[in-house]
Amino acid sequence: MEDAEIVDLYLARNEDAIARTEEKYGRSLRKIISSVLDDETGKECENDVYLRAWNLIPPNEPRDHFFAFLGKIARNLAIDEWRRTNAQKRTATMIELSEELQECMPGKSNVEGEILAGELKKAINSFLKTKDQEERKIFLRRYWYFDSVPEISKRYGYTQGKVKSVLHRMRGELKSVLEKEGYLNDHV
Amino acid sequence: MTTFDLLCAIGEADESFVEEAADSDAQEADNPSGRRFGAILRWGSLAAAFLILIGVAWLYADGGRIFRKKASTQEFPEAFCQESAIQESATEIAAEEITSEKTAIGESCVAESIGMDEECVETVLISSFQGDETVEMTRKTSDDLTVENGCVFTSYSLNEAVECYGDQEEYRYRVFVELFQDGCQIANDGDAAKSEMQRLIDRGYVVVVETIFDGETTRTYFTLRATAGQVKDFAADAKIGYALWLYDERAKGVQAYE
Numbered sequence: 001m002e003d004a005e006i007v008d009l010y011l012a013r014n015e016d017a018i019a020r021t022e023e024k025y026g027r028s029l030r031k032i033i034s035s036v037l038d039d040e041t042g043k044e045c046e047n048d049v050y051l052r053a054w055n056l057i058p059p060n061e062p063r064d065h066f067f068a069f070l071g072k073i074a075r076n077l078a079i080d081e082w083r084r085t086n087a088q089k090r091t092a093t094m095i096e097l098s099e100e101l102q103e104c105m106p107g108k109s110n111v112e113g114e115i116l117a118g119e120l121k122k123a124i125n126s127f128l129k130t131k132d133q134e135e136r137k138i139f140l141r142r143y144w145y146f147d148s149v150p151e152i153s154k155r156y157g158y159t160q161g162k163v164k165s166v167l168h169r170m171r172g173e174l175k176s177v178l179e180k181e182g183y184l185n186d187h188v
Numbered sequence: 189m190t191t192f193d194l195l196c197a198i199g200e201a202d203e204s205f206v207e208e209a210a211d212s213d214a215q216e217a218d219n220p221s222g223r224r225f226g227a228i229l230r231w232g233s234l235a236a237a238f239l240i241l242i243g244v245a246w247l248y249a250d251g252g253r254i255f256r257k258k259a260s261t262q263e264f265p266e267a268f269c270q271e272s273a274i275q276e277s278a279t280e281i282a283a284e285e286i287t288s289e290k291t292a293i294g295e296s297c298v299a300e301s302i303g304m305d306e307e308c309v310e311t312v313l314i315s316s317f318q319g320d321e322t323v324e325m326t327r328k329t330s331d332d333l334t335v336e337n338g339c340v341f342t343s344y345s346l347n348e349a350v351e352c353y354g355d356q357e358e359y360r361y362r363v364f365v366e367l368f369q370d371g372c373q374i375a376n377d378g379d380a381a382k383s384e385m386q387r388l389i390d391r392g393y394v395v396v397v398e399t400i401f402d403g404e405t406t407r408t409y410f411t412l413r414a415t416a417g418q419v420k421d422f423a424a425d426a427k428i429g430y431a432l433w434l435y436d437e438r439a440k441g442v443q444a445y446e
Contacts, residue, residue, distance in 0.1 A: 028210070065203035067210055075199045083192070095333060099344040101191040120197035128205055140209040143198045164351060 003066035010057035018050045025067055029074045035093040035146035036078040045081055049074045075144070093146055101143070103171040104178065119181070127177045131170070138166050313413065315362040316436035317349040335368045335429030340422045343433045355416035360394075363412040363419065364438040368429035376408040384428055385410065391423045398439075409439055 001020050009017035029049055033042040052073050062069035082094065128136050134156075141147040141155065142163075149167075153160045335341045346363065353359050367374040367381055374380050376397070385395045398409040412418070424430055 062203075065207050068203035068206040071206060071210070072199060072203075076196075079192075079196065079199070095341075096344055097195065098191045101194050104191075104194055120193065121200040124197050124200070125202050125205075128201060133208065136205055137209040140198075140201060140205055143195065144201060144206060145209065161351065 004063040007057060007061055007063050007066060010054065011061065018054065021050060021053065021070065025070055028067070029070060032071060032074050032145055033078045036075075036082050041081060041085075042078070045074070045077050048077050052077065071145075093148070097143065097146065100167070100171065103168075104174045123177060123181050124174070127174055135166055135170060138163055139170050142167055312359050313362050314349055314353060314359060314434070316434055317345040317352070333366075333431055334371050334373075335366075335431050337368075337370065337429050338424060338426040339429050340424050341429075341431045342419065342422075343431075343437055345437055346419065346432055346434045349434060350416045350419050353416070360413040360415065361419055362435040363414050364433040364435045365410045365412060366431040366433070366438070367410070368431070369427065374428075376410045380428075381410060384425065387425060388412070388423065393418060393423070411435060 001024065006017055006020045006024070009020060026046070030042065030046055033045050033049075036042075037045055049070060053070055056073075060069070128139070131139070138152055138156070138158075141152045142149070147155070149160050149163050152158070152163045156163075333341065346361065349361065367376070367384060369380065374384075385397070389395050394413040396411045396413060398411060400407045400409065419432065422430065422432065
């Protein structure tokens with residue numbers, strides 16, 4: 001079933017929409033969630049994703065980017081849950097990601113949270129726009145979808161060394177962008 | 189700003205980029221030229237590997253001696269590793285009492301045990317990688333890590349070290365091992381840990397148990413002197429979870445060497 005048709009089911013308040021969503025995207029959503037949460041919490045989180053989608057459509061009508069819409073809900077709910085439980089049981093993926101992203105940190109900053117979120121989003125989107133498609137996909141597979149390096153390597157047919165190299169370079173470039181945007185000096 | 193803020197901000201990436209990355213596998217599956225190129229790459233790699241194998245066999249059979257040389261510790265980037273000669277039997281667990289110096293691993297060579305020529309080759313032992321910041325952070329963020337049975341968590345620093353230095357014959361990675369079973373960490377001085385050490389020894393790993401007395405308590409460290417291959421393709425048991433670290437990531441902070 002096409003995304004637009006599933007969205008139409010939501011708009012018509014047809015509960016079949018959830019079953020069709022799970023059928024089409026359940027596996028991908030579970031993959032994102034399971035990188036952050038354990039299986040039991042993850043299952044609850046997946047159900048929350050469908051409930052949240054049900055509540056958000058309408059007014060939203062994400063016909064063009066339905067998976068991104070769902071994925072973002074899944075990712076945010078999973079991270080929120082992880083944060084709420086204060087990371088009492090951290091997954092190896094989250095530790096790895098924290099370590100890697102530490103390389104992008106430009107230094108101590110006291111930027112206010114709300115200002116930071118908006119500006120950071122713009123900075124990251126601008127940064128991604130400057131990258132070619134290949135680099136962008138690798139970066140997002142790692143830090144948006146939480147794929148491991150071997151998974152990315154297998155997905156695109158690159159060596160793990162190449163994937164690591166692209167990620168390492170992009171982290172360095174992102175750090176430079178964040179510094180240039182003033183996250184290091186102007187906002188401190 | 190924290191790494192968490194950054195992770196959340198990446199989550200707000202433009203939907204078109206997110207979909208682009210999501211669709212890529214489907215697009216590539218529909219792309220016959222991409223598949224052809226992938227096949228050429230695979231078979232090409234296999235052919236190249238075969239040729240290299242023949243070359244290496246020839247070098248060992250005939251001219252290999254010309255290219256082999258004694259490892260020089262000066263050649264190794266000092267800032268990134270700690271080096272020392274090691275002495276160990278590949279078939280025994282060596283219990284070491286460390287009371288004054290950081291390590292007392294010893295000397296000698298591993299030439300005989302790994303089937304090299306008579307010349308003694310000094311082994312470089314890699315215990316840390318790229319500075320203390322990552323190490324410090326790792327220690328802070330990983331205290332509550334659990335690893336499922338049959339899974340292996342390899343730390344970022346260890347992965348990077350293996351990637352950087354590779355599988356050269358004179359390099360050994362000093363790996364700090366933590367064992368888990370059903371979500372709980374196993375004590376290194378218990379029967380289960382000892383049994384697992386023996387199993388790894390049987391599979392060719394060099395296991396070193398370090399017993400450290402800090403004046404009040406005695407700690408037992410389970411460590412390996414592993415090759416890059418042994419780290420990458422770790423011989424995990426399905427009933428045990430493993431966390432593998434570079435030694436200094438987990439052991440350096442313990443003030444037990446005074």
